[in-house]
Amino acid sequence: xxxxxxxxxTSSCSKYEFSIYEHTLTLVDLDKYIxxxxxxxxxxxxxxxxxxxxxxxxxxKQLQRFIGNPFRNREKDVLDAEILKNISDNxxxxxxxxxxxxxxxxxLNIDFIDNKLVTGVLRIGDNISVTGHGADGxxxxxxxxxxxxxxxxxxxxxxxxxxxxxxxxISKEGDYISRINGANNITIKGIDxxxxxxxxxxxxxxxxxxxxxxxxxxxxxxxxxxxxxxxVNNIKIKDFPANYKIHLYHLxxxxxxxxxxxxxxxxxxxxxxxxxx
Amino acid sequence: MINQNNREEIIKLLDSSKDDVxxxxxxxxxxxxxxxxxxxxxxxxxxLEFIQEKNRLHHNPNISFTNEQIWIxxxxxxxxxxxxxxxxxxxKTMLIKEYIFNKQPNKVVFIVPTxxxxxxxxxxxxxxxxxxxxxxxxxxxxxxxxxxxxxFIGTQEKxxxxxxxxxDKIDLFVIDEAYKLTDPVKGSREVILNRSFxxxxxxxxxxxxxxxxxxxxxxxxxxxxxxxxxxxxxxxxSFNAIKKLDLKINEEINKxxxxxxxxxxxxxxxxxxxxxxxxxxxxxxxxxNEWIQRVEDxxxxxxxxxxxxxxxxxxxxxxxPKFIQKKVIDLFKSRxxxxxxxxxxxxxxxxxxxxxxxxxxxxxxxxxxxxxxxKNLIGRAGRLGEHKVGNIFYLEKHQTQFEEANVSYKDIxxxxxxxxxxxxxxxxxxxxxxxxFVNKDQTQSVNNLDTYFxxxxxxxxxxxxxxxxxxxxxFTVKQLKLLLEYIRKDNIxxxxxxxxxxxxxxxxxxxxxxxxxxxxxxxxxxxxxxxNEKIDKSKVISTLIDMIYSFLPFKVVPLLNFIIDIDELYxxxxxxxxxxxxxxxxxxxxxxxxxxxxxxxxxxxxxxxxVVNKLFEYxxxxxxxxxxxxxxxxxxPEKFSIHDIKKIVFEDESMNELKIYFE
Numbered sequence: 001x002x003x004x005x006x007x008x009x010t011s012s013c014s015k016y017e018f019s020i021y022e023h024t025l026t027l028v029d030l031d032k033y034i035x036x037x038x039x040x041x042x043x044x045x046x047x048x049x050x051x052x053x054x055x056x057x058x059x060x061k062q063l064q065r066f067i068g069n070p071f072r073n074r075e076k077d078v079l080d081a082e083i084l085k086n087i088s089d090n091x092x093x094x095x096x097x098x099x100x101x102x103x104x105x106x107x108l109n110i111d112f113i114d115n116k117l118v119t120g121v122l123r124i125g126d127n128i129s130v131t132g133h134g135a136d137g138x139x140x141x142x143x144x145x146x147x148x149x150x151x152x153x154x155x156x157x158x159x160x161x162x163x164x165x166x167x168x169x170i171s172k173e174g175d176y177i178s179r180i181n182g183a184n185n186i187t188i189k190g191i192d193x194x195x196x197x198x199x200x201x202x203x204x205x206x207x208x209x210x211x212x213x214x215x216x217x218x219x220x221x222x223x224x225x226x227x228x229x230x231x232v233n234n235i236k237i238k239d240f241p242a243n244y245k246i247h248l249y250h251l252x253x254x255x256x257x258x259x260x261x262x263x264x265x266x267x268x269x270x271x272x273x274x275x276x277x
Numbered sequence: 278m279i280n281q282n283n284r285e286e287i288i289k290l291l292d293s294s295k296d297d298v299x300x301x302x303x304x305x306x307x308x309x310x311x312x313x314x315x316x317x318x319x320x321x322x323x324x325l326e327f328i329q330e331k332n333r334l335h336h337n338p339n340i341s342f343t344n345e346q347i348w349i350x351x352x353x354x355x356x357x358x359x360x361x362x363x364x365x366x367x368x369k370t371m372l373i374k375e376y377i378f379n380k381q382p383n384k385v386v387f388i389v390p391t392x393x394x395x396x397x398x399x400x401x402x403x404x405x406x407x408x409x410x411x412x413x414x415x416x417x418x419x420x421x422x423x424x425x426x427x428x429f430i431g432t433q434e435k436x437x438x439x440x441x442x443x444x445d446k447i448d449l450f451v452i453d454e455a456y457k458l459t460d461p462v463k464g465s466r467e468v469i470l471n472r473s474f475x476x477x478x479x480x481x482x483x484x485x486x487x488x489x490x491x492x493x494x495x496x497x498x499x500x501x502x503x504x505x506x507x508x509x510x511x512x513x514x515s516f517n518a519i520k521k522l523d524l525k526i527n528e529e530i531n532k533x534x535x536x537x538x539x540x541x542x543x544x545x546x547x548x549x550x551x552x553x554x555x556x557x558x559x560x561x562x563x564x565x566n567e568w569i570q571r572v573e574d575x576x577x578x579x580x581x582x583x584x585x586x587x588x589x590x591x592x593x594x595x596x597x598p599k600f601i602q603k604k605v606i607d608l609f610k611s612r613x614x615x616x617x618x619x620x621x622x623x624x625x626x627x628x629x630x631x632x633x634x635x636x637x638x639x640x641x642x643x644x645x646x647x648x649x650x651x652k653n654l655i656g657r658a659g660r661l662g663e664h665k666v667g668n669i670f671y672l673e674k675h676q677t678q679f680e681e682a683n684v685s686y687k688d689i690x691x692x693x694x695x696x697x698x699x700x701x702x703x704x705x706x707x708x709x710x711x712x713x714f715v716n717k718d719q720t721q722s723v724n725n726l727d728t729y730f731x732x733x734x735x736x737x738x739x740x741x742x743x744x745x746x747x748x749x750x751x752f753t754v755k756q757l758k759l760l761l762e763y764i765r766k767d768n769i770x771x772x773x774x775x776x777x778x779x780x781x782x783x784x785x786x787x788x789x790x791x792x793x794x795x796x797x798x799x800x801x802x803x804x805x806x807x808x809n810e811k812i813d814k815s816k817v818i819s820t821l822i823d824m825i826y827s828f829l830p831f832k833v834v835p836l837l838n839f840i841i842d843i844d845e846l847y848x849x850x851x852x853x854x855x856x857x858x859x860x861x862x863x864x865x866x867x868x869x870x871x872x873x874x875x876x877x878x879x880x881x882x883x884x885x886x887x888v889v890n891k892l893f894e895y896x897x898x899x900x901x902x903x904x905x906x907x908x909x910x911x912x913x914p915e916k917f918s919i920h921d922i923k924k925i926v927f928e929d930e931s932m933n934e935l936k937i938y939f940e
Contacts, residue, residue, distance in 0.1 A: 058327075058331060061330050099319055102319060102320035119324065121301040185278075187279065191325075191328075
């Protein structure tokens with residue numbers, strides 16, 4: 001079971017390099033792929049503390065980030081019904097989808113763009129405040145800078161194209177491009193605490209990738225999915241330099257709630273195993 | 278740039294408008310203490326949450342180390358000798374607490390500059406470490422070796438008295454505010470601190486010196502100290518020049534909204550300011566009348582700190598019984614009073630929730646003379662967890678002085694006096710100089726006692742014996758030389774010796790204080806006031822308190838002991854006495870008068886003397902403790918602090934009368 005690049009297209013204006021990641025998995029297998037990839041011991045540890053060796057206590061703390069507060073440190077007593085009830089009672093499930101999608105985006109960027117990428121924050125110029133951040137904003141390595149946007153949409157319509165037309169995606173790259181010009185003091189700080197400073201010239205030499213990630217819920221009935229799935233030919237982004245790359249991941253899922261349930265159940269089971277309960 | 282100035286900008290922004298700061302800004306500037314205020318449901322927040330949880334302190338899981346603290350903590354683990362140089366709000370004490378909790382060194386000595394700070398830490402450490410089997414103490418009942426799992430917390434003077442009982446190596450030796458080792462030797466405090474440091478160097482497995490942030494530290498190169506510096510401070514400062522500072526202070530104290538500390542150089546400036554500007558203030562105070570009544574009975578109703586406290590304003594300065602200082606700090610911490618007028622007594626280490634500091638008198642604190650103390654003072658403004666930004670207000674006309682003082686730490690360089698060859702001689706024992714910290718060239722160039730004794734008739738006395746005596750009583754060779762020169766004159770009097778060695782002395786107060794005819798505090802006040810009714814009565818009361826609780830026990834009595842002992846030594850090695858019989862009789866008489874009147878024991882056992890000294894040091898008048906002294910002495914553990922006395926008092930109903938001093 002794997003996620004592979006099955007198609008790599010260029011838009012009709014022949015200007016941009018796109019990498020479209022599609023899959024050949026069943027929806028059930030895709031859920032499993034997502035969770036196996038995310039909770040892999042080494043991979044998860046890398047997201048939280050890069051090169052620090054993993055201790056048992058760290059593994060538990062990392063997995064606990066994926067379960068609801070009421071379940072922490074009483075994992076053995078948590079029944080499926082309780083998780084399901086928590087999901088159906090919880091009006092803030094949206095926030096779970098958000099961070100979950102961001103974590104997955106970070107993972108996929110590392111797996112498919114550059115395995116040295118680290119999540120971090122980016123500060124341009126002398127403004128005090130930060131510009132881009134986190135998996136949803138900034139990942140970097142010596143060879144790559146990735147600005148990303150993760151989304152968990154409610155339906156399948158428009159496929160990967162949907163992220164391209166999403167204002168938050170467009171404004172993120174627009175903001176970056178407008179601010180980077182003339183800025184001579186760019187600071188990047190990774191989650192591992194490492195700080196890198198670059199000049200405008202130096203940062204422009206690092207290949208920039210815009211990374212869009214979409215988890216779509218499979219709705220019923222399935223409307224226009226097949227025809228709207230791959231619309232990259234239509235992509236036009238104003239003032240987007242030709243040398244920048246765009247990576248788009250598109251992962252349809254059967255049901256958001258099911259995925260959240262599986263994500264929490266699996267994290268709880270792994271914690272129980274780690275604790276030897 | 279990720280620097281402290283920009284970090285402070287973020288803190289100020291967070292303080293004024295939370296929405297303008299993101300969790301990412303806090304991450305970029307290492308402001309993890311504020312993460313909780315901005316964590317959201319992003320994965321980035323989850324990543325930071327993990328780091329926070331991983332960095333949680335074992336001794337206090339509500340707090341996590343910052344990156345800078347982690348870095349320094351690791352270095353502390355690796356190095357046998359370290360100096361931690363960081364700003365006031367860095368959390369230096371936190372590093373030590375965590376080290377003790379994690380590593381559980383068997384014998385710990387933690388030297389602090391003031392009794393007030395010692396008291397605060399004793400409280401804190403007792404809660405933290407008693408369950409780990411530690412005995413927390415600052416006094417011992419019997420003169421016995423210290424071998425058990427224990428933490429001593431106290432001033433250098435207290436440690437110096439116990440030093441010889443640490444026969445095995447001390448596992449962790451810490452000096453807080455260790456920049457004081459760089460102070461010029463003016464009196465016994467500096468001498469004893471330096472001797473404590475030097476004498477313990479070889480008798481400690483691990484030594485850590487804590488001090489404010491400075492640029493360079495010179496003088497310890499031979500001792501292999503690892504210097505660990507950080508400019509990290511999670512609290513910002515805002516500086517404000519004010520044209521009419523007294524009006525501003527009056528306005529703020531009347532408003533009684535924010536916690537403010539008003540700083541003065543000396544108690545007399547403080548009292549003058551209060552009488553001129555604040556006497557009419559009436560802020561609410563929830564303090565039981567019984568406590569006020571007791572202080573008025575024990576001391577005097579006209580004493581200004583009590584009058585001020587009744588108006589909801591705290592006064593904290595040196596010449597004040599410790600239990601009253603403690604009450605003022607407790608009331609300030611719990612915000613029952615929001616304003617405290619204070620002198621240097623509050624600068625060193627006492628942790629207060631201060632939002633604003635007003636620097637009223639600038640002499641000695643602003644300007645180039647004492648930058649470290651200035652930094653320490655302004656470091657009191659702001660408090661992690663309570664006030665993100667601390668405000669410092671000063672007089673507009675002090676702007677130039679202020680700018681001179683408000684330099685970057687990069688312009689502050691300190692030099693340990695061990696580097697100074699002549700001072701080195703003063704603070705160390707001639708006969709057991711450690712070659713480790715003085716190379717041979719330096720040793721050869723150091724003056725020795727012969728230089729001082731040349732052409733005198735005292736050369737027959739062995740130097741090592743003289744050194745032992747000046748060590749024991751906390752004097753310096755320079756002071757000994759002064760004494761020897763003074764007594765060459767004719768018609769020597771004891772008061773003249775006191776004046777020569779401890780400085781200007783108020784003879785009227787000294788005589789009245791030691792005169793048994795004036796038995797109560799009020800009698801002494803009346804007598805002194807009747808001699809000069811123009812002086813404010815409160816000033817007379819303050820002078821007397823200073824005389825009883827500071828000047829006599831810490832300056833005069835040690836000198837009397839020194840005179841008596843050195844005279845004995847002289848007699849032993851030469852045919853005549855050093856001082857006239859009259860001087861020695863007078864010295865013994867004054868010592869006996871002091872002990873009889875204020876300590877209340879004529880022939881005390883060592884144990885009861887230790888206990889009564891402790892109660893006296895805390896400020897409880899002898900006549901209050903006398904009925905319970907035997908019970909307390911019998912019940913107190915072998916190693917104890919004032920907190921153990923408090924426990925005994927609270928567990929024994931017959932001692933209800935004493936409870937009020939500890940409440």
